[in-house]
Amino acid sequence: MEKIPVIRLDEAENVAVARVEISAGTEVPSEGVIALQDIPMGHKIATHAIAKGEPVLKYNAIIGFAGDDIAPGTWLHSHNVLMDEFKKDYRFGQDYVPTELLPEEERASFMGFRRADGRVGTRNYIGIFITVNCAATVARKIAAWFDEERLADYPNVDGVVAFVHQQGCGMEATGEAMDLLHRTLAGYIRHPNIAGALVCSLGCERNNLQRLFEGASLEAGKLLKTVVMQDVGGTVAAIEAGKAQIRQMLEEANAIERTPCSAEHIMIGLQCGGSDGFSGLSANPALGKAMDILVRHGGTAILSETPELYGIEHTLTARARNEEVGRKFLERINWWLEYTDGKDVQMQGVVGPGNRQGGLANVIEKALGGSKKGGSTGIEGVFTYAEPVTAKGLVIMDTPGYDPVAATGQIAGGANLICFTTGRGSCFGSYPAPTIKLATNTPMYERMAGDMDINCGAIIDGTKTLDEMGQEIFEDILAVAGGKKSKSEALGVGEEEFAPWPIGVTG
Structure with a gap:
């Protein structure tokens, strides 16, 4: 039987989404219309x-307003679906529903690495961190020396990874920019997926090593060591000293083995990139179903990318635990509106070229689809960038929309896995928390099978329901948390994607 060429979400809506390319003149019997123009797939x-x-209604919500009189069968996109201000009812906390947690004995489990502070890692890495970009080459050369052959005697160690950034000097010595960098570095150094850490410093940078350690309450010891290039005698001496420090940590790190751990210790950073018209119909709501399951098992999901939640913030404030949580989120939205005022960025309405080509008309349509990653549970807290996430359940972390920067903040906050939906085909990966990538449509999944972990296009194809796909995603999360390699991890993608938020002045 021939598939219906469009997907309708709700009878109250005045649009449908093209499941396949629809040529002008094609009859759409389920809607009683004839296409007046070519309708690309996903539009x-x-x-x-x-x-x-x-108003133009999709997801049973306003995604914009008709720029002209629009006849049935018309192609709707950014040229005739316009953004405009409309009154929003924030309804702080009125839609909040507390999660019904499963009894502890009924919760799922995975094989994880238990840490002394009670947290659980999904990986067991030694990380090399830098206070300033001047130490980047030293960090890279130390990490490169510990190749697969040299780590063969340490089977419980997943690798030695350099986390290199572009900051640390030529910036304000105090203030928001330095605070963000300190929080990010400290979050990674303490991360449950990091068994041991080496911090490399030049010695004269504004991101002073001693002040970083004092401000973050870090203390050097068996599994946290430092190398200062100017003190040990330069590049070559620092590389050799760093290798010696890591050799000392390897035995300690290798002594830690995977043991059964409750799924309540899983913390997922939710990401989407290269979104298309199917993102809000397949991968995002399916991931939301998986997060609803995870939260019932006591786990945590982090919804981020604040500029990509603009326009639908009232739907999230209504789900907040209380008015305080809702207003904290609204404060971040207002900060972003001021920060981006007059700038050519998507928060001002125009989404990226790939998003537009994939069928998204504006940031509101994108936000409605993107927010579905968080599922249907109440929002338990709002956290600043790279702030340690201390709440269980669904939370929001304020981050930019740029994927590497957003994911870096989530991982610094404690995310030990990333789930990343994509319609156009992102090739993102991350360390030390592995990324699981979910394709929104089957053609892209098949074209980029080497990068995609799960094909949520089965929902569009009609072969799986959202609930079935959500369960499949949850089971894959448990498997990857327990040691199964994700596609990006197997490819070695993620080291270059460490990207602390470079806010502030460079001088």
């Missing part, structure tokens, strides 16, 4: 007449 077709200025 919208008007199913009712919409007068100029009237």
Whole structure:
């Protein structure tokens, strides 16, 4: 039987989404319309007449307003679906529903690495960190020396990874920028997936090593060591000293073995990149179903990318635990509005070229689809960038929309896995928390099978339901948390994607 060429989400909506490319003149019997123009796959077709200025409804919500009188069968996109301000009812906490947690004995488990502070890692890395970009080459050369052959005697160690950034000097010595960098570095150094850490410093940078350690309450010891290049005699001496320090840590790190751990210790950073018109119909809501399952098992999900939640913030404040949590999120939205005022960025309405080509008309449509990654549970807290996430359940972390920067903040906050949905085909990966990538549509999944972990396009194809896909995602999360390599991890993607938020002045 021939598939219906469009997907309708709700009878109250005045659009449908093209499941396949629809040529002009094609009849769409399920909607009683004829396509007036070519409708690309993933794009919208008007199913009712919409007068100029009237709302365009998708996800049973306003995604924009008709720029002209629109006839049924018209292709709807950024040229005729316009953004405009409309009154929002924030309804702080009115839709909050507390999670019904499963009894501890019924919760799922995975094989994880238990740490002394009670947290659980999904990986067991030794990390090399730098206070300033001047130490980047030293960190890279130390990490490169510990190749697969040299680590063969340490089977419980997943690798030695250099986390290199572009900051640390030529920046304000105090203030928000330095605070962000300190929080990010400290979050990675303490991360449950990091068994041991080496911090490399030049010696004269503004991101002073001693002040970093004192401010973050870090203390050198068996599994946290430092090398100062100017003190030991330069590049070659620092590389040799760093290798010696890591050799001392390897035995300690290798002594830690995987043991059964409750799924309550899983913390997922939710990401989407290269979104398309199917993102909000398949991968994002399926991931949301998986997060609802995880939260019932006591785990945590972090929804981020604040600029990509703009326009639908009122739907999230209504789900907040209380008014305080809702207002904290609204404060971050308002900060971003001021920060981006007059700038050519998507928060001002225009999404990226790939998003537009994939069928998204504006940031509101993108936000409605993107927020579905968080599922349906209440929002338990709002955290600043790279702040340690201390709440269980669904939370929000304020981050930019740029994937590497956003994921870096989530990992610094404690995320021990990343789940990343994509419609256009992102090739993102991350250390020390592995990334699971979810494709929104089957053609892209098949084209980029080497990078994609799960094909949520089965929902669009009609072969799986959202609930079935959500369960499949949850089971894969448990497997990857327990040691199964994700596609990006097997490819070695993630070292270059460490990207602390470079806010502030460079001088």
